[in-house]
Amino acid sequence: MSEKKESIGLVETKYFTFAASPDALVLESGEKLGPITQAYETYGTLNREKSNAVLVLHAFSGDAHAAGFHEGDDKPGWWNDMIGPGKAFDTQKYFVISSNVLGGCKGSTGPASINPKTQKPYALDFPIITIADMVKAQKQLVDFLGIDRLLAVAGGSMGGMQALQWFVSYPEKVRSVIPIATAMKHSPQQIAFDEVGRQAIMADPAWNKGSYYDSGQPDRGLAVARMVGHITYMSDESMEEKFSRKLKKDGYTFSFDADFEVEGYLRYRGDNFVKRFDANSYLYITKAMDYFDVSGAKLAKTGGKPEARFLVLSFKSDWLYPSAQSKELVLQLKAKQADVTYCEIFSTYGHDAFLLEVEAESKLIGHFLENILNGRKKTNAI
Template sequence: MIVAANTVQFDSIALDNGTTLGQVEVAYETYGELNAAKTNAIMVLHAFSGDAHAAGISAETGKPGWWDNMIGPGKAFDTNKYFVICSNVLGGCRGTTGPSSLNPATGCPYAMSFPVITIGDMVRLQKMLVDSFGIPRLLSVSGGSMGGMQALEWAAAYPESVVSAIPVATTTRHSAQQIAFNEVGRQAIMADPDWAEGNYYDKQPPGRGLAVARMVGHITYMSDDSMREKFGRRLRGKENFSFGFDVDFEVESYLRYRGSQFVYRFDANSYLYITKAMDYFDLTNGHGTLAAALEKTQARFLVISFSSDWLYPSYQSQELVRALRSRNRDVAYVELQSNYGHDSFLVDVVEQTDLVRGFLASTFEKAQ
């Protein structure tokens, strides 16, 4: 399945910080066909470093999508049955307007003059995209990690437009630990002299800072078990220690490689803005309690967490499930056993596939 990205432009979007952002572009991809009644649309929501390329082989890069093992003909999100949409988030750097985009007012990149955005803003823009298709209700909204936050925001902010939600490996609000790791990433970027207060677009980007931020991120996405299995204490291409600070261990080599590669596909300022949006995310904001925040939801929920995920631990999903239950919402929940840590939702898809397929099929049937 070869897929090409599309772009749509909107005149403006009102933001949670009280300002309005003009001329916003959204990059998106779609898979499958929208049925005549427009009842089979599913919005898939990407995680922090993802993009609109969720499935198939990109016509541009030749690479598979980030959830290609879950989306496609006969897969969990079966594109023979459903119409799947995925867009790059607001603030991103993969086609949707973000800090690296040109500010139409100045002709220069926004850089740090880009407004601080929220998960709510990202979802508001997605709603505009969905409206542009003339789709009144989404059969499902689904994503892992930050994608799960967006799925929850969708269900809470647009209850009439969401038939079901599948938040995976996520939380209803960022914990101190999650904020802390994001702050380390941001500080690494801002401590890089090349960051230059965000004005690096015509110069050398802050590659060292961004690479360090990504290295920290990768540690949080794995687990002690998965790192022991993957790297152990194995040395990289040598029998003995180098007694220096070059790469000795496999794990060092892996992190350096991942960090250095990230620089080519991600904008450092987007890193700052998107992590901040995650940190601000708190579904209870303005509602007092989580149960009150979920009061208006009408969606059916499938909540999935992973046993080895210490970045978004199961207790956070269980808090969500308990709050939904206290409002007697239709909610299914399971903690899947997996060794891959937070990455499980991208890697360990066999069981997820059965769950999502069955849940979507029964949801689709009931909704007809």
């Protein structure tokens, strides 16, 4: 399988646990949480100077498995096309770190994890977390890996929010920031779509106020939430290209079965999602996105020109995180005299483009990272 050859090959998820006591990490809400496990993967080799580390940050439903293959799996990690030898995040040059977010359900501590105080899953006793809390936990992992300063933080969608939050929380720890298809804050429309997803989950009696870990999760509600999500990830145009009004059968069924291929696709995507995602994590993570706001004065607490350099990317047909939001980010960064490169990439894929427009992204990110690496080397040279 040629794809496997080009990939980083077999990889494993690792686990780092910190904040051993139950109140070790103070969250933005004031609540305390511990112990905390971060599931993570690394690709490539950390150089002697520890100056080539790139932290890649996943979107809403992603996980630590960004590249390569897990033993026995046919499918590679979610950004495999971007991370590997000779790729945008070139593992021959960079040490790439990817971790599952706090509040998630893919190995990092979240609402489905065991609450040490009760020895049962947290469920809704899990505290509300924010993007800043996710980043605070990532910082512990980066410290543990012995990295003082990251060459870059990069991610699409919620991954881009985390990248921005890294710059806001730890400006001295990031040499460059690559926010892709993201925003400084959710618009009311983005909040509304998240809220509909949450309401769909909470409307399902199986949700049971979050306590469903013995009885089975709210599959139907979670599937509906995911269907709404999928509509927002695609564009009107990409749906037209992929489905148009194609029927599953020769004619209308005159029933409430799925007549159109797009209906079948949504049902399939919804049903599949519930097998791999925890409904409570859906609630916690969307809430974190809705709370996120690094606009205005919050974007850079320290005065003066930011040291970090920025590559901001957005996609023409993305209506969930429209280019206008990226342009507003660029404007606010420029107002602080930041070094910003902005590109709006042509694509018909909608928000999904950040996972699919590999060629355009690879060139832009590849060159940008090399400049950061080389630029910094020059500055540091004797």
